[in-house]
Amino acid sequence: MQQLPPALSITGLSKTYEDGTAALAGLDLEVPAGEFFGLLGPNGAGKTTLINAVCNLIRTSSGEIRVFGHEHTTLEARRLVGVAEQDPNLDRFLAVRESLIYHGGYFGMPRREATARADEMIDAFDLRAKAGALTTKLSGGMKRRLTLARALLHRPRLVILDEPTAGVDIELRHDLWRYIRRLHQEGTTIVLTTHYLEEAESLCEDIALIARGAIVARDSADNLMRRFDAKTLEEVYLQTVSGRADAAGLAGLDAEVGA
Amino acid sequence: MKPDPSRSLLALSSRETLRVTKLWSQTILAPVVSSFLFILVFGLSLGSRIREFEGFPYEVFIVPGLIAMAMAQAAFSNNSSSILQARNDRYINDVLAAPMHSWQMNLGLTVGGVFRALVIGIALMALAIPLTGVPVEQPLALFVAVALLVVVFGALGTVVGIYAKSFDHHSFVNNILILPLTFLGGVFYTVEILPPFWEAVSHLNPLFYIVNAVRYGFLGQSDVSIALSFAVTAAMALILVAWSQWLFATGHKLKP
Numbered sequence: 001m002q003q004l005p006p007a008l009s010i011t012g013l014s015k016t017y018e019d020g021t022a023a024l025a026g027l028d029l030e031v032p033a034g035e036f037f038g039l040l041g042p043n044g045a046g047k048t049t050l051i052n053a054v055c056n057l058i059r060t061s062s063g064e065i066r067v068f069g070h071e072h073t074t075l076e077a078r079r080l081v082g083v084a085e086q087d088p089n090l091d092r093f094l095a096v097r098e099s100l101i102y103h104g105g106y107f108g109m110p111r112r113e114a115t116a117r118a119d120e121m122i123d124a125f126d127l128r129a130k131a132g133a134l135t136t137k138l139s140g141g142m143k144r145r146l147t148l149a150r151a152l153l154h155r156p157r158l159v160i161l162d163e164p165t166a167g168v169d170i171e172l173r174h175d176l177w178r179y180i181r182r183l184h185q186e187g188t189t190i191v192l193t194t195h196y197l198e199e200a201e202s203l204c205e206d207i208a209l210i211a212r213g214a215i216v217a218r219d220s221a222d223n224l225m226r227r228f229d230a231k232t233l234e235e236v237y238l239q240t241v242s243g244r245a246d247a248a249g250l251a252g253l254d255a256e257v258g259a
Numbered sequence: 260m261k262p263d264p265s266r267s268l269l270a271l272s273s274r275e276t277l278r279v280t281k282l283w284s285q286t287i288l289a290p291v292v293s294s295f296l297f298i299l300v301f302g303l304s305l306g307s308r309i310r311e312f313e314g315f316p317y318e319v320f321i322v323p324g325l326i327a328m329a330m331a332q333a334a335f336s337n338n339s340s341s342i343l344q345a346r347n348d349r350y351i352n353d354v355l356a357a358p359m360h361s362w363q364m365n366l367g368l369t370v371g372g373v374f375r376a377l378v379i380g381i382a383l384m385a386l387a388i389p390l391t392g393v394p395v396e397q398p399l400a401l402f403v404a405v406a407l408l409v410v411v412f413g414a415l416g417t418v419v420g421i422y423a424k425s426f427d428h429h430s431f432v433n434n435i436l437i438l439p440l441t442f443l444g445g446v447f448y449t450v451e452i453l454p455p456f457w458e459a460v461s462h463l464n465p466l467f468y469i470v471n472a473v474r475y476g477f478l479g480q481s482d483v484s485i486a487l488s489f490a491v492t493a494a495m496a497l498i499l500v501a502w503s504q505w506l507f508a509t510g511h512k513l514k515p
Contacts, residue, residue: 017515055356059510075358083356089349093278105270106357108263
């Protein structure tokens with residue numbers, strides 16, 4: 001049986017911004033097709049830069065990115081990727097339904113198919129009541145729903161979700177988890193960044209921890225805890241990403257405060 | 260499903276023209292009204308007190324230049340503001356990530372300004388021809404001149420929209436560069452009436468050649484050779500389109 005190329009294959013990826021900030025430093029990463037992959041790290045670690053590099057939203061300094069075997073700048077690779085950025089970036093001149101239909105058009109869908117798919121996503125993300133409203137008139141939660149619906153509209157095989165549940169209510173978070181789990185079961189590869197470690201632990205089969213522009217640890221949540229002799233993923237995070245020797249104590253403190 | 264970049268281009272062009280029609284009172288009505296007022300005030304009111312220019316009544320003489328000026332500003336402002344807004348709100352990322360070629364992004368984002376300029380030009384012609392009796396002596400030349408004009412200013416708007424960091428930059432180019440150069444390009448007068456030094460200076464103004472090319476299309480007369488006017492305008496179009504294409508192809512200023 002022919003083996004599928006990895007959903008994402010990144011070799012020696014570096015990005016230094018014009019102000020001299022080195023956001024990625026020779027990063028290597030491979031995400032197998034069909035995996036639910038979590039990318040964890042503190043703010044400024046390079047998560048969003050990595051996502052933007054895969055989605056052709058920044059110019060990389062060096063390295064190679066392949067999406068299902070296609071060089072990431074090719075049209076074929078672009079078609080296979082869907083991204084929901086951290087902050088909703090919606091077209092202010094379009095209504096909810098229009099913004100989905102136009103997104104489908106940008107991704108090469110025939111108008112009729114894009115319209116049908118837009119209606120499907122409007123129902124899936126409970127946007128029906130606001131389908132005709134301008135995106136500027138939406139609440140924060142609705143904007144987040146629309147951003148996610150748009151990312152999935154063109155049926156990408158690799159879905160990248162950059163902190164999709166940050167600042168959203170519990171209802172939406174659960175809706176989203178349910179939807180993403182179903183997508184994953186249908187074979188879609190998911191790359192998720194999040195600051196909620198319990199979210200990563202419950203959803204992701206494989207987790208990479210990123211710090212200072214490079215992957216510092218990668219495995220399943222259970223294996224990571226075993227390898228770092230940690231009781232929680234938070235301890236692993238603190239040891240690897242923050243380099244805290246007192247990680248166990250800090251994680252315990254958090255638990256007490258949380259209790 | 261194989262990606263079909265022609266559909267992507269169609270969708271992007273359609274989005275840009277939709278923006279123009281949704282904002283029609285700002286994008287179409289306001290410039291048509293203000294240019295029409297110029298024709299009424301400068302042409303019909305003052306025209307009776309000003310001698311003929313190049314054998315045409317003044318109200319007829321100024322119509323081609325005013326139409327050219329309105330179209331130029333529309334093509335520029337539309338693309339500059341649309342792209343700047345898209346960059347500020349980051350919804351341009353939806354286009355930059357999409358499976359389309361850089362030339363299709365460039366063309367799709369330029370179409371809005373072209374569409375808006377053409378609608379304004381047609382509306383002003385529809386108002387000015389019955390009112391002033393301005394002729395269209397050289398329709399083919401007018402077609403070429405208008406095509407070059409909308410490409411020049413559409414592409415300039417695209418370039419400025421990519422470089423601008425705020426709406427002040429966009430306004431600066433419009434108010435400090437385009438508007439004065441268009442006025443000084445002979446919209447309201449023929450440069451032949453200027454003293455020799457200022458006439459020579461006028462010939463250094465690239466917009467002078469565009470105004471002349473459009474005027475030739477309407478009146479069949481031009482201050483300079485029509486071939487020279489077309490050559491200068493085509494050269495500007497080529498340079499600006501190449502510049503905007505380079506920005507999309509490299510991601511310079513569009514992608515950090």
